[in-house]
Amino acid sequence: MCGIVGFIGKRSCIETLYEGLARLEYRGYDSAGIAVLNRGEIAVEKTEGKLALLKPKLAALPQDATRGLGHTRWATHGAPNTTNAHPHVVDGIALVHNGIIENYEELKEELIKDGARFQSQTDTEVVLHLFAREMRKYKDVQKALASLIGRLRGAFSLGIMLASEPEALYLMKLGSPLVIGAGRGENYFASDAMALVAHTSRAMFLNDREYARITEDTVDVWTFAGQKIETRFIELDISSASVEKQGFRHFMLKEIHEQPRVLAAMAKRFVDHDAKALRVKEMGLEGLQLDRVTSIAMVACGTAHYSCLLGKYMIEGSAGIPVSVELASEFRYRDPVLDAGTLVIAVSQSGETADTLACIKHAKERGCQTFAICNVKMSSIPRECDATLYMECGPEIGVASTKAFTAMLLAQFLFGLALGQKRGKLKGAALEAKFTQLRALPALMDHAIDGKEPIQKVAEKYYEAANFIYMGRGTSYAIALEGALKLKEISYIHAEGYAGGELKHGPIALIDRHMPVVALAPKDHWYEKMVSNIEEVKARQGRIIAVGDPHDEKLRRLGEDFIPCVGLEDSGLAAIVSVVPMQLLAYYVAVRRGTDVDQPRNLAKSVTVE
Ligand code: M6R
Numbered sequence: 001m002c003g004i005v006g007f008i009g010k011r012s013c014i015e016t017l018y019e020g021l022a023r024l025e026y027r028g029y030d031s032a033g034i035a036v037l038n039r040g041e042i043a044v045e046k047t048e049g050k051l052a053l054l055k056p057k058l059a060a061l062p063q064d065a066t067r068g069l070g071h072t073r074w075a076t077h078g079a080p081n082t083t084n085a086h087p088h089v090v091d092g093i094a095l096v097h098n099g100i101i102e103n104y105e106e107l108k109e110e111l112i113k114d115g116a117r118f119q120s121q122t123d124t125e126v127v128l129h130l131f132a133r134e135m136r137k138y139k140d141v142q143k144a145l146a147s148l149i150g151r152l153r154g155a156f157s158l159g160i161m162l163a164s165e166p167e168a169l170y171l172m173k174l175g176s177p178l179v180i181g182a183g184r185g186e187n188y189f190a191s192d193a194m195a196l197v198a199h200t201s202r203a204m205f206l207n208d209r210e211y212a213r214i215t216e217d218t219v220d221v222w223t224f225a226g227q228k229i230e231t232r233f234i235e236l237d238i239s240s241a242s243v244e245k246q247g248f249r250h251f252m253l254k255e256i257h258e259q260p261r262v263l264a265a266m267a268k269r270f271v272d273h274d275a276k277a278l279r280v281k282e283m284g285l286e287g288l289q290l291d292r293v294t295s296i297a298m299v300a301c302g303t304a305h306y307s308c309l310l311g312k313y314m315i316e317g318s319a320g321i322p323v324s325v326e327l328a329s330e331f332r333y334r335d336p337v338l339d340a341g342t343l344v345i346a347v348s349q350s351g352e353t354a355d356t357l358a359c360i361k362h363a364k365e366r367g368c369q370t371f372a373i374c375n376v377k378m379s380s381i382p383r384e385c386d387a388t389l390y391m392e393c394g395p396e397i398g399v400a401s402t403k404a405f406t407a408m409l410l411a412q413f414l415f416g417l418a419l420g421q422k423r424g425k426l427k428g429a430a431l432e433a434k435f436t437q438l439r440a441l442p443a444l445m446d447h448a449i450d451g452k453e454p455i456q457k458v459a460e461k462y463y464e465a466a467n468f469i470y471m472g473r474g475t476s477y478a479i480a481l482e483g484a485l486k487l488k489e490i491s492y493i494h495a496e497g498y499a500g501g502e503l504k505h506g507p508i509a510l511i512d513r514h515m516p517v518v519a520l521a522p523k524d525h526w527y528e529k530m531v532s533n534i535e536e537v538k539a540r541q542g543r544i545i546a547v548g549d550p551h552d553e554k555l556r557r558l559g560e561d562f563i564p565c566v567g568l569e570d571s572g573l574a575a576i577v578s579v580v581p582m583q584l585l586a587y588y589v590a591v592r593r594g595t596d597v598d599q600p601r602n603l604a605k606s607v608t609v610e
Contacts, residue, residue, distance in 0.1 A: 001606065002028050002071065002097070003192065004159050004190065006069045006188060006190070007068055007186065008187055009183065012063055013067055014063065021034070023194045024190065026399060027605055027606060028075075029049070029604075030049070030080030031048050032051040032054045032072045032073065034069070034070045035068055035089060037166055042089050043062055048080060067169065071096040076100055076123070078120055078121030088124055092164060093162050095124065095160050097123075097156055099156035099157060100123060101123040101124070102154035104126040111129045111130060127148070130151060130152075134147040141162065154175070155609070157174075168213050169215075171189050171206070173211070174208050185216055187214040187215070193205075193238060196236070197240045198240045204221070204233045205232075234378075250587075252398030252598055254398075257449055260445040262407055263406060263410050265392070267414075269392070271414070283389050287388075288369055290419060290423075292341060293369070293419075297324050297363075298312065299327075299360075300353075300356055301329065301348075301353050303400075306482040307405055308345075308347055308412070309477065310409055310475055311323070311347070311408070311416075313474065313572060318419065327355075328359045338363060339366070342363070343369045344368045345372075346370065346373070346381050347412075348375075349408075349606075350606035351381040352376070370385040372384075373391065374390060375393055377390060397598065405579060406445070409572070409579075413573065437570045437573050441568070441576065452584060454564065455584045455588060458563065462545075462589070463593055466493065467495065469484075469495070469496055469507065470483045470498070471497070471498045471517060471530075472497070473499060473500040473526035476530075479578050480498065480518070482579055483579070484496050486582055486586035487585070489600050490597050491586060491593050491595055493589065500519075511540040512540065514543075517544055519534045519544050523548070544560050545563065547562075547565050547581055548562075548565065549565070565577060565581055
């Protein structure tokens with residue numbers, strides 16, 4: 001949450017900082033600000049609300065400034081207003097921060113006693129006053145930083161600019177992501193490499209407990225213990241086109257459309273059809289001792305958690321191994337029964353979700369093997385895990401996750417196959433049948449995306465509804481939960497997902513003639529039971545929006561509305577296809593309601609605070 005950027009070079013920095021912030025706005029959009037240093041003076045412009053509101057204010061900054069910092073905020077401490085917006089400036093020092101300072105209250109008290117005057121309610125200003133005090137004491141940046149390091153508890157990535165040292169910017173990392181970009185005669189830093197790709201492909205991801213000094217031509221990095229380290233630049237494989245909307249009205253719609261290509265690429269990378277085998281090395285599985293695994297615990301948040309609920313069916317079905325699924329925020333604070341035979345799998349698009357990361361640290365302390373299913377390379381969760389399967393679905397910018405969800409599902413499906421094959425549970429014709437169906441998946445996803453029309457009609461009919469219920473059984477249960485989450489997130493309609501069999505244990509009391517009920521009823525193992533649940537809702541005048549096989553006349557008749565969705569024999573793969581109408585329904589309802597689809601209120605793409 002929060003995005004920070006910095007630039008130092010020989011040309012005007014304002015546009016570059018602004019563009020960088022635009023790439024980071026998915027991380028938070030409560031306020032934005034830019035500070036620049038010019039002729040020994042720091043000038044700052046800030047705004048409450050979205051970055052676009054900052055644009056007109058930037059004319060007030062010295063346009064020839066060649067170094068500066070920027071920030072886009074997701075508010076934690078202090079209201080989302082201009083005073084609390086970063087950069088904060090004290091004593092000719094400007095500072096931007098991503099993360100949380102846990103001991104800010106005690107530090108603030110101490111600093112106030114020392115005479116510090118606070119303008120904002122943020123934990124960030126505490127860091128700045130502390131650093132300014134240490135600068136007054138030591139008159140040396142490195143010594144002041146060393147002292148700061150010793151006092152801060154929590155997670156932070158910091159960018160610091162000093163009027164007294166215009167030739168450099170300083171950055172520090174502990175717990176929140178930070179990447180340095182190397183240009184020609186100019187250098188940059190940001191919370192995410194996406195903010196850099198318009199300018200450079202050479203990047204170095206800082207590790208925790210490292211700090212750096214960057215000038216126009218140099219990058220120096222030290223550990224918090226003060227040991228100078230070799231820089232580790234790599235070539236980024238993100239194209240600047242991949243962070244554009246490419247003609248789509250919203251990133252979310254673009255990302256929905258990318259799914260067939262993403263899944264086809266994953267299948268190609270991870271399956272060797274000639275050898276009729278999984279490519280375990282590419283899947284990252286060589287880094288694990290799979291023979292040791294007696295049970296699996298999956299941890300994740302939000303959409304990633306729902307992917308695991310479906311993953312459980314797929315992995316248990318293929319590999320015959322017990323799988324438990326838990327919200328990361330719950331798992332980390334209890335005392336789960338774990339042993340050396342437990343493989344803990346963290347699933348995360350961003351690889352930065354604080355609770356999921358904490359679970360992995362917890363699991364490692366218990367001697368478990370750890371495996372990540374992630375999208376963002378070099379992010380914190382993969383770096384903490386024994387092995388990682390990278391989905392490589394490209395940057396996901398819409399706050400509501402779409403392509404990462406289906407990629408997570410496919411990753412878990414393939415992981416189940418690999419484990420099943422390894423354990424001798426899955427072989428010969430049964431494995432081949434899975435591969436055959438897998439080959440059909442991208443085309444079916446395309447087909448589902450093309451089937452917009454009935455979904456647009458349903459959106460038009462129900463966009464003013466106050467509530468929605470989604471229901472499904474078996475592998476469709478997770479899709480019902482995900483469908484409800486998508487609708488809540490981007491349309492702000494209250495929606496809940498239920499297992500079909502659970503409705504009569506309470507939620508059926510909500511059903512009346514105003515309640516739209518999206519019923520996922522593919523022709524699978526759970527079909528007959530699901531049809532009974534639909535009948536029960538209908539009997540109470542609930543308005544059924546049935547989603548199922550295009551040739552299912554019975555279902556078509558049962559539903560007040562019908563969304564056709566071609567299935568697959570494998571219920572896991574079929575469920576992957578069936579999330580597409582859920583994504584599109586949420587999207588069209590949100591567009592009709594005029595909400596901010598890509599940046600829904602109160603949310604941020606990556607939740608790096610607990
Ligand atoms: O980056 P992660 O996959 O770890 O993120 C987990 C959740 O924060 C995320 O899935 C969130 O629920 C999305 N906004 C859902 O669309």
